[in-house]
Amino acid sequence: MNRTLTPVLTATAALAATLAVAAALLALGGHSPGAVFAALLRGAFGTWDRFFSFTLVRATPLLLTGLAVALAFKARVWNIGAEGQLHAGALAGVAVAILLPVHSPLLVLPATLAAAAAAGALWAAVPAAMKTRMGVGEVITTLLMNFVAVFLAQFLVQGPLQEPRGVFNQTDEIPLAARLPALLPDTRLHLGFLLGIVIAVALWLYLTRTPGGFRLRAVGASPRAAEVSGRFRAGPVVWLAFLTSGAIAGLAGWIQVAGVTHRMYEGLSPGWGYTAIAVALLARLNPLAVVVTAIVFGALSAGGGAMQREAGVPEVWVRGIEALVILAVLTVDRSWQVLAGGGSRD
Amino acid sequence: MNHPPTTATLLALLATLACNVDRKQDDVPATDPPTPHVALLTSGPVSDAGWHAGAYEGLQLIGDSLGFEVSHQQTRTPAEFDEAFISYAEDGYGLIFGHGFEYQDAASRAGEQYPDVTFVVSGGSRPSANVVPLLFHLNEASYLAGMAAGAVTAAGIVGMVGGVEIPTAKGTFVAFEAGVKAVRADAAVLETFTGDWYDPSAAKEAAAAQLRQGADVLIHNLDAASFGFFQAVREAREGGSEAWAFGMNRDQNDVAPDVIVGSAVINIPAMFLRTATAWRDGTLGGVAEYAGLRVGAVEFVPNPAQEGVIPPEALARIDEARQAIIAGELEVPRIEYLEPEDDDPPSP
Secondary structure (H helix, E strand, O other): OHHHHHHHHHHHHHHHHHHHHHHHHHHHOOOOHHHHHHHHHHHHHOOHHHHHHHHHHHHHHHHHHHHHHHHHHHOOOOOOOHHHHHHHHHHHHHHHHHHOOOOOHHHHHHHHHHHHHHHHHHHHHHHHHHHHHHOOOHHHHHHHHHHHHHHHHHHHHHOOOOOOOOOOOEOOOOOHHHOOOEOOOOOOOEHHHHHHHHHHHHHHHHHHHOHHHHHHHHHHHOHHHHHHOOOOOHHHHHHHHHHHHHHHHHHHHHHHHHHHHOOOEOOOOOOHHHHHHHHHHHOOOOHHHHHHHHHHHHHHHHHHHHHHHHHOOOHHHHHHHHHHHHHHHHHHHHHHHHHOOOOOOO | OOOOHHHHHHHHHHHHHHHHHHHHHHHOOOOOOOOOEEEEEEOOOOOOOOHHHHHHHHHHHHHHHHOOEEEEEEOOOHHHHHHHHHHHHHOOOOEEEEOOHHHHHHHHHHHHHOOOOEEEEEOOOOOEOOEEEEEEOHHHHHHHHHHHHHHHOOOOEEEEEEOOOOHHHHHHHHHHHHHHHHHOOOOEEEEEEOOOOOOHHHHHHHHHHHHHOOOOEEEEEOOOOHHHHHHHHHHHHHOOOOOEEEEEEOOOOOOOOOOEEEEEEEOHHHHHHHHHHHHHOOOOOOOOEEEOHHHOOEEEEEOHHHOOOOOHHHHHHHHHHHHHHHOOOOOOOOOOOOOOOOOOOOOO
């Protein structure tokens, strides 16, 4: 219980510290901090609709990529490639949705989700193979695979997957059968958010309640020790972490298309795969806490939009404040660890 | 749990702030504002001295000239487009500009949801009762620039460097090429798209490559990357070759007065003001708005610092063509991207 709650409090305290610094900066820049923060809160939580349609919709891709990163990091697999796996998943989902000659949602939805997960896993399989077979560091390989995926997406939406008119660099709209239904009526919140919650709970159960989860955490704590103990080999565990992480990130991409944008285009993601690292670390890699931190980031981003609209704060300021929050979180998190006498590392 | 007291302090601080914020919120006037509210969405920074800056200037112009309340949001992904349209519509904004073709889908969706709000999409493709594509016919000004280029080129080779290959950008090049060939039928035309509006080094490289292939007059359709493009032409001139450049989108004659012959200019602020005025008068909606030479939304502006580079007889021909375009006697080639009205139900 403690482990779940601590990250939540970390997030809250960091937010408060950031508010103080940001307020000073905003005042210097000629903006009224009160009005700006009021806009932020209104944008993120002002009405139920804003919370469901804005904050939770924005939190969904961060939730899924955050879970992907948390799982990988838990196994000491430094997957920086969620961004690329997300693109791979989105492309595969769109391709299946557009090319599959079936129009029943009962078939199309599972098929597209499976394709997206498989593509994400495949994208992660390349760095996994390079790590386990050749000992190539995955920080570099997963990062580089991101560029390959982003450029592949650029090429596909200008070429083979481009809308039939061939005018804009985007795919056609996906058929109705491939779209994720709304989770709540009259909101933009879609089934993908629920799927993210289900995956979070499943990962948490897996990590804490199963032998497989124990092995994964053991390898994460010390791959050498796990090997030396002679009970199992680290290789398969690393593979499993890579593939599952990639699959979840792949789902994130397709779910964004199926639930929100309904087509694929260049620049689908504003860097969710990278923000996911902050989301996962802030949650101390605990899948249940990732749900909370993803919502915090979603709220921050939805509130950022309102800061522009209602308080006239330029976008660069908004992003600066978002960055301040991340810094504040890391600072508060670290100081708690020190104050608590070292603290645990998970 | 054994957290230091700072936690409690910070939480208390946050709570206090939240309470303050709640009280503030009550002071904000409710809906039904007496002055019309106009909003603008851009997908890039309004500090780009180009496409987005022009829209922002237009918004300010609407505020200053018509006394409307104005607001702007920079949005990054289409998921945010929907959100911003909805928020503005909910907050009582009656006219919302989405500055780029990329806003079309979201505007169509929001248009269905908010029939009393008018959505204007710069370069949009699907008009409806309250969704109005604003079609900038920059190709008309680009055609005139092409005629100037055809008269200026000694080698008979002209080059065009674009950012992302979208129909509006492509359209300016199609027209430029036609303008060149109207003056000099045997001219060769080179075309490169770098894939990036904002990357000056890619633009510089592409321009330099065209200069190496013998082109001596270049035009671009770039955003902030145009600085690299002009640098390439400047370096060619410093290397002793008689190369010239044309500006695009903004009047760039003062950006690189030493190399620019003239600019194909799009007057976004004037067009925005015109659109907002039509909206106020209730004459906006149902069809796409033409924004070309005839309404002063685009223009070809020779660089006063390089007077004489374009021969006087060429200038006379350009002016003739200009009049013909305005009179509707000369149709400038363009890329058609307007769609018939949607039969598909828009996605929820």
